[in-house]
Amino acid sequence: xxxxxxxxxxxxxKPSLVTERMGSVSLFAEIGPDGNxxxxxxxxxxxxxxxxxxxxxxxxxxxEGHNLHWLYHREVTVKGExxxxxxxxxxxxxxxxxxxxxxxxxxxxxxxxxxxPQPAEETIKDLGLGSICLSIAEEERGLVNAQCAKCIEDxxxxxxxxxIIGRTxxxxxxxxxxxxxxxxxxxxxxxxxxxGNVEELxxxxxxxxxxTRLHFVVDAHGFIYPCMGLVHIPSCALGTxxxxxxxxxxxxxxQAFDLGTLIERGPDLPEVLEEKLPDGVPIDCxxxxxxxxxxxxxAGS
Numbered sequence: 001x002x003x004x005x006x007x008x009x010x011x012x013x014k015p016s017l018v019t020e021r022m023g024s025v026s027l028f029a030e031i032g033p034d035g036n037x038x039x040x041x042x043x044x045x046x047x048x049x050x051x052x053x054x055x056x057x058x059x060x061x062x063x064e065g066h067n068l069h070w071l072y073h074r075e076v077t078v079k080g081e082x083x084x085x086x087x088x089x090x091x092x093x094x095x096x097x098x099x100x101x102x103x104x105x106x107x108x109x110x111x112x113x114x115x116x117p118q119p120a121e122e123t124i125k126d127l128g129l130g131s132i133c134l135s136i137a138e139e140e141r142g143l144v145n146a147q148c149a150k151c152i153e154d155x156x157x158x159x160x161x162x163x164i165i166g167r168t169x170x171x172x173x174x175x176x177x178x179x180x181x182x183x184x185x186x187x188x189x190x191x192x193x194x195x196g197n198v199e200e201l202x203x204x205x206x207x208x209x210x211x212t213r214l215h216f217v218v219d220a221h222g223f224i225y226p227c228m229g230l231v232h233i234p235s236c237a238l239g240t241x242x243x244x245x246x247x248x249x250x251x252x253x254x255q256a257f258d259l260g261t262l263i264e265r266g267p268d269l270p271e272v273l274e275e276k277l278p279d280g281v282p283i284d285c286x287x288x289x290x291x292x293x294x295x296x297x298x299a300g301s
Contacts, residue, residue, distance in 0.1 A: 017226070017249050017263060018059040020070045021215050024102075025052065026228060029080035029089070030220035038080075040222045040241070042089040046096030048241040049076065052216065053100045055245040071101075077133065079107040080220065084116055090127050098128075105163070107133045110140045113151060120151050121158035131161030136170065144170040152176055156185035163188040210262040213285070216245075224248065226259065229285030235296045256292050267291070 030039045038045075057063045060070055076097045083090055083106070090106070097104040106129055113134060116123050124132055132155070136144065153176070155162055164171070168189045176182060210227065217225045223237040230236035235256040238248045261268075267288035 017211075017214060017259065018056070019211050019214075020060075020067075021212060022056060023060070023070050023074040024076065024215055025049070026077045026079070026215065026217040027093075028218065028220045028231070029078055029083055031080075031082060031086060035085075037086065038089050039220045040218075042093040042096070044222075044241070045093060045218070048218070048222075049096060049100060052245060053102075059246075059249070073103075074101075075103045075105050077105045077107050082112070084112070084123060087123075087127060090129075094128050103131065104129060105131050105133050107135060110134060110136045110143050110148065110166075114143055114148065119154060121154045121160060124155070124160050125158065129160070131163070133163040133165065136164065136166030136168075138167065141167065141170050144174060146174065149174050149176045149179075153179055153181040156181035156187065159185075161186050163190065165190045167191070208284075209264055209266050211264075213282075214263065226262075227285065229282070229289050230256075230292070233289065233292055233296070236292060256296065 027045060029042075029045075031037075032039045060067050062068060062070060076093075078090070078093065094104045106124075106127070113120055134152075149171075152162070152164075152171070162185065164187065168191050171177065213229075214226050217228055217231055218241060219225065219231055222241040224239055224241065224243075225231045225233075225236055226238060233256065257267075267284060269284065269287050269291075
């Protein structure tokens with residue numbers, strides 16, 4: 001599909017999944033039972049990323065000289081528990097991502113950051129990473145203390161790019177933002193409640209098309225999903241990393257959702273939601289997830 005055709009399709013009868021957002025990927029990784037490698041090894045993920053990159057460049061028309069601005073800020077976000085225990089896997093994946101002129105961002109929880117066996121800035125630099133994304137959940141507020149502040153300041157002093165997701169007011173309370181390291185660093189703050197009480201949330205002005213959220217998300221076992229909100233729901237998997245990406249994207253019939261409708265209008269949600277806010281997922285996505293699980297009766301781990 002050429003770039004002009006692709007752009008027309010966004011407003012036409014068959015909306016396209018290939019937008020600028022598709023230039024980035026999210027990967028879940030998991031250490032295997034033997035503890036020696038990931039369930040889906042880094043090299044296999046790297047091979048898939050090569051195929052994905054070619055698909056994106058071709059589908060977006062970039063290989064023909066169109067939409068070159070879509071090449072800016074492309075990243076692969078990697079998430080998983082205790083991934084620092086296998087640094088070679090992270091290093092190999094990072095090298096494959098760098099070879100594609102993309103950036104690897106490691107999404108790490110505050111708990112895990114504080115458990116690293118050596119200072120965080122040394123670990124990040126040893127892995128060859130230039131940035132990390134730090135997630136601070138509600139239940140981790142007790143870890144937002146002087147030690148946490150020192151860790152963040154050291155990351156900033158080391159020139160490591162830092163994004164922080166969570167209740168940033170907790171960081172403000174301990175004076176993190178008042179110091180020189182933070183003021184001189186490149187830091188992105190994403191204020192978000194990560195878990196909380198049940199709230200009534202009116203639909204008006206809240207639901208929006210999913211085309212700004214949809215992108216390839218690969219779970220630890222190699223299954224591909226269209227967004228973070230639908231990960232681990234078996235009926236929502238588009239396929240696996242062994243499948244042809246073009247066929248996955250062209251397939252519009254799906255047992256759990258209509259991809260075209262999601263791209264254009266977003267999920268069909270009740271007028272008022274009464275939900276317990278989820279951990280790190282926008283409320284629209286969480287409500288949509290709940291709908292699908294209720295209909296299909298199951299979700300994966």
